[in-house]
Amino acid sequence: MIVLIVGNGGREHALAWKISEAPNVSKVYVAPGNGGTATADSIIENISLTEFDDLVQFAKEKRVDLTVVGPELPLSNGIVDYFQEHGLKIFGPTQQAAQLESSKDFAKNFMVRHGIPTAEHQTFIDIKLAHDYIERKGAPIVIKADGLAAGKGVVVALTLQEAHEAIDSMLSENIFGEAGAQVVIEEFLEGEEVSFIAICDGETILPLASSQDHKRLHDDDLGPNTGGMGAYSPAPIVTDEMHKRIMNQVITPTIEGMQKDGVSFKGFLYAGLMIDKNNQIKTLEFNCRMGDPETQPILFRLKSNLYDILLAAADARLSDFSAEWEDVCSITVVMASHNYPNKPRLNDEIHIPLSNKENCYIFHAGTKLDNNKILTSGGRVLGVTAKARTLQEAKNIVYEFIQDIKFDGAQFRTDIGKKALDYYESIKASR
Incomplete structure (x- = not known):
């Protein structure tokens, strides 16, 4: 079987790596890929294509059996609809369904309509009305660009001054362009953030292992928001009981709500959740693809054939499948470029050990291969991922390996x- 993966991040490298392990897969193309997929010693190969027309033509010429879309932008631009119009099999939500993220x-109106727990909110285009609203509500408060902003369109304003500045930056200074032409202002929620991802075929839902992301740039959750600086799986706060509640209160009502609205959701459904001190669940956001870097530790634990599962989901026969997991802990730590999440410095040479350690792997993101050298080409450069019997052991492996990676x-x-x-x-102390 031949697979095409669209994207160039750490998530796409992890998807390519995992799918390439399937015994029934003979080739994995990544468009456009990165330095890691370019140097993978396997059946993985990069192709320098990004336009939908070119990708469709390539898929037809190579007789691609399944295309898997990694990032949100092509999904929101309708790549799934376009492939389907040309009779090609592709896994991901349609443009209409992808509005849950775009x-x-x-998404907020959808959640309110279908009784999915979420934070109180108001949406604004008018800058004066937005300023007036936060004066009434006070701080802390959350300001979000309505559209896609590469994971950086959320400001958690701890003071009114920060809130006013965020509104000005989006509605007046247009720092996110069209994505910030409308803002959603939400109540501030406290608790533990959890990433809960499921594979959906329109009706059947196959939940993946739980995970927890780290959005802030610096230790102790300080500094600006990023696309994600690390993750681990499983998330211990997602107990078996909490897993059931998330499915019953968020994931299942979302898929059923889409059906009621006349839309079939087929793809990865990612719910960003807040679990408060009383174990109440609120939905912060939906993504219509796997998270980055959550994909890396999740797939590092997956024992099942990912290609078979995704093909079944694309064919609406996911009910025949389940996922088997290694009983281990996995962790990913992201290494980022100088000045990230602002404009990162690029083209620094990366010095990486020639071989991965046992139970440890480097998933590339913002890298490129240039004259047999691996150079930085983006903000988040790579993620070091490890698994072990305990999270502490996995953490030790990752941070020991990071010392050998230089740029x-x-x-x-x-x-x-x-x-x-x-x-x-x-938990130990309470026993």
Whole structure:
């Protein structure tokens, strides 16, 4: 079987790596891929195509059996609809279904309409009305660009001044362009953030292992928001009971709500959740693809044939499948470029050990192959992923390996996994 993966991040490298392990897959093309997929010693190959017409033509010429879309932008631009119009099999939501991610206002109204728990909100185009609203509500408060902003369109304003500045930057200074021409203002929620991802075929839902992301740039959740600086799986706060509640209160009502609205949701459904001190669940956001970097530790634990599962989902026969997981903990730590999440410095040479350690793997993101050298080409450069019997062991492996990876201006958090380790300790102490 031949697979085409669309995207160039760490998520796409992880998808390509996992799918290439399937015994019934003979070739995995990645469009456009990165330095990691370019140098993969396997059946993985990059192709320098991004336009829909070119990708469709390539898929036809190579007789691609399944296309898997990694990032949100092509989904919101209708790549699934376009492939389907040309009779090609592709896994991902249609443009209409992808509005769950591409418009926060659409998602919030959808959640309210279908009784899915979420934060109180209002949407604004008028800058004066937005300023007046936050004066009435006070701080802390959350301001979100309505559209896609590469994971950086959310400002958690702890003061009114920060809130006013965020509104000005989006509605007046247009820092996110059209994506910020409308803003969603939400109540501030406190608790633990959890990433819950499921594979859906329109009716059947196959939940993946739980995970927890780290959005802030610096240790102790300080600094600006990023696309994600690390993740681990499983998330200990998602107990079996919490898993059932998330399915019953969020995931199942979402798929059923889409059906009621006349839309079939086929693809990865990612719910970003807040679990408060009383174990109440609120939905922060929906994504219509796997998270990055959550994909890396999740897939590092998956024992099942991912290609078979995704093909079944594309064919609406997911009910025949289940997912089997290794009983281990997995962790990913992201290394980012100098000045990220602002305009990152590019083209720094990356020095990487020649071989991966046992139970450890480097998934590339913002890298490129240039004259047999791996160079930085984006903000988040790579993610080091490891698995072990315990999270502490996996964390030790990752941070030991990171010391051997060198590039100028590299930055990374040193506390990925701390929340989970603290949680485990609190459980022990309460016994």
